[in-house]
Amino acid sequence: MKIAGVYLAAGKSSRMGKNKLALPFKNTTIGNIALETALQSSLEKIYIVVSGEAPWLSSEFIKNPNCSIINCTNAHMGQSESLKCAIRLAQKEEVDAILVMLADQPLIPLHIIEEIMECKKKIPSLYFVAASFKSIIIPPVLLSSTMFPELLNLSGDTGAKALLHGDNFTKGRILPFNKFEYFQDIDTKEDYDKLLSGIK
Template sequence: MAIVGIYLAAGKSRRMGLDKRSLLVGMKTLGSLAIETALQSRLDCICIVTQEDDALSWLPDAVKREKKVVHLPCKLADEGLSASLKCGVTFAKSLHAEAIVILLADQPFITVQMIDEMIACHKEQNRSEFVAPYFKGVPRPPILIASSVFPALLKLNGDRGARDLLRSGFYKGVKLPCSDQRLFYDVDTKEDYHSLIQNNN
């Protein structure tokens, strides 16, 4: 059964004040970096969840043509993170996916190794309900979640995401300790972006 990447890209970049996915990092856009990484991983399919009217102008044409990429416009994206997540989970269920990997469009430094290590752990320990990198004791995306948790994800509301479920301690999974904070760097503000550009030069 498939392992589906859910690429959450439906935010409105309110703290940034402009569409952060279109910001340039070198010759590429911020929004394209993590998905280009994910495309090199063992994920079988990656669905990009966006606002309903998103034309994906922030993505290179080569990515949009990838057979593994599916665009999922989310009618209810304005209701919060949970709506985008549920849109992706519903799609994954339609493929009878055994697990999903939640990816964020503003996390430029994730690696293929991170994603593949989570998938390998899931395959080796097929009773685990999640596999997640942990930094300073907190689960950080990207996060792999098994299909047994899909019903709980579909009950989330507002801006609650998968991390809230994992923090509850109810679900048992594999925690991958990680000491490199850079891997989880996300870009929410102009200051974050300027810091990214300075450190990337």
């Protein structure tokens, strides 16, 4: 089963007021942390979706043969456009599923990525496998190629979560995790300060 990671890194960082992915963290940048974790996983490859230049992105990842950088020119129209840019490439490369990750979630641990993928491999018919915290679905989310046509019909700032209900919901699996810090996204200066205060 061919599973590719989709690393969404084309946001505008409007709430931070500057490029949050370029902020320093653990001898690198916010944007590189979860990407490094993804590359340690058993994902076949990673699609890194950016908008224009990505000065935060480490040169070692740019050169990595398992990384494909996608410049999504429509990213300003919302997260759905970034997702669709990745899905079109996934279709061309005949990927069986994608694992969607957010570049501003630096604390996602390797075991969550692997548990989500393992669930799909054990039950190949699943439409999706999603992480959750206190019953709320939260990225990372794995999406089967079966869902690609529906995902390509999304628009604006609507993410894949909008499709994880009704008939689709009964065909997926939700994996609960009990540590919110795993999923903390860095949107504001307060979020960043809190992240730095937790560095060991």
